[in-house]
Amino acid sequence: MTHGLWRSSYTVLCGPYASYGWGAAVRHRLRGVIVTIDGVAASGKSSVSGGVASALGIPYVSSGLLYRAATLLALEAGLDLHQTADLEAAVLQELARHTLVLEPLAAGNRVWEGQREITERLHSTRIDKGVSIIAVMPRVRAWVDDQLRALPAPFVAEGRDMGTAVFPEASAKFYLTASPRIRAERRAKERPEDIPAIEAALTRRDELDRAQIAPAPDALVIDTGPLDLQGVIDLILSKLALSNSALSKPTHQTS
Ligand SMILES: Nc1ncnc2c1ncn2[C@@H]1O[C@H](COP(=O)(O)OP(=O)(O)OP(=O)(O)O)[C@@H](O)[C@H]1O
Numbered sequence: 001m002t003h004g005l006w007r008s009s010y011t012v013l014c015g016p017y018a019s020y021g022w023g024a025a026v027r028h029r030l031r032g033v034i035v036t037i038d039g040v041a042a043s044g045k046s047s048v049s050g051g052v053a054s055a056l057g058i059p060y061v062s063s064g065l066l067y068r069a070a071t072l073l074a075l076e077a078g079l080d081l082h083q084t085a086d087l088e089a090a091v092l093q094e095l096a097r098h099t100l101v102l103e104p105l106a107a108g109n110r111v112w113e114g115q116r117e118i119t120e121r122l123h124s125t126r127i128d129k130g131v132s133i134i135a136v137m138p139r140v141r142a143w144v145d146d147q148l149r150a151l152p153a154p155f156v157a158e159g160r161d162m163g164t165a166v167f168p169e170a171s172a173k174f175y176l177t178a179s180p181r182i183r184a185e186r187r188a189k190e191r192p193e194d195i196p197a198i199e200a201a202l203t204r205r206d207e208l209d210r211a212q213i214a215p216a217p218d219a220l221v222i223d224t225g226p227l228d229l230q231g232v233i234d235l236i237l238s239k240l241a242l243s244n245s246a247l248s249k250p251t252h253q254t255s
């Protein structure tokens with residue numbers, strides 16, 4: 001059983017994480033724990049978070065999907081992201097008119113607008129281009145933060161400001177980087193544009209996101225350039241195993 005909010009205890013007690021020396025108390029210990037993985041655009045946050053969360057047997061939460069969903073609603077409402085007077089109020093009105101739900105499955109996050117699943121529509125060049133304009137709005141950020149803080153821990157949270165603004169009390173924090181060229185080469189497998197165009201768009205997005213992309217002072221910064229995906233996941237798992245005592249302190253109190 002690998003789907004749903006919780007994976008079976010087999011994964012936690014006997015799966016890959018067991019090789020890091022965790023005993024039978026691990027499931028109990030992870031109650032209330034939040035691990036944050038922030039980083040620049042296309043640095044591998046969601047792939048790495050999925051791998052780490054799977055190994056731990058807990059869900060991961062992709063905060064960027066909520067900003068992407070707010071952007072989709074704005075575009076579907078016909079809002080011009082560059083011309084609309086009081087765009088923030090117009091976006092909040094769209095958020096109030098629709099019910100957006102983030103489903104943080106361990107196997108991959110999904111987003112629903114009412115009964116309509118919109119996940120597939122959130123990773124397009126059009127959304128990539130518009131999302132930073134929406135994400136800079138304080139009241140949109142407050143709306144996203146409220147959704148995230150309402151989720152039951154334990155989970156791995158990924159985004160830009162998970163370890164700084166949203167969950168400053170997180171048990172363990174990581175921050176992923178890689179050069180714009182490497183990130184563009186990886187992303188080119190998922191987008192129709194060529195590598196220079198993707199690189200320019202990623203650099204532009206990092207610039208627009210600069211207010212929220214500083215690493216937390218207590219985050220471990222990982223340059224993923226020389227590492228493959230599994231290498232990054234293994235590095236984080238090994239650091240978590242070493243900081244065993246940090247994970248024994250729940251981020252959120254649980255009953
Ligand atoms: N260390 C790595 N080595 C090789 N490829 C990687 C590595 N990390 C991630 N990738 C690949 O890079 C691409 C981008 O990764 P991913 O979507 O996880 O990044 P992200 O930071 O979540 O992106 P975004 O900020 O746009 O949401 C994916 O194709 C992923 O498989």
Ligand SMILES: Nc1ccn([C@@H]2O[C@H](COP(=O)(O)O)[C@@H](O)[C@H]2O)c(=O)n1
Binds near residue numbers: 067131158159209212
């Ligand atoms: N914590 C976050 C997460 C995301 N954003 C904004 O959303 C955009 C898309 O995020 P991805 O992780 O899917 O790339 C991102 O470029 C930011 O504008 C954010 O501000 N804070």
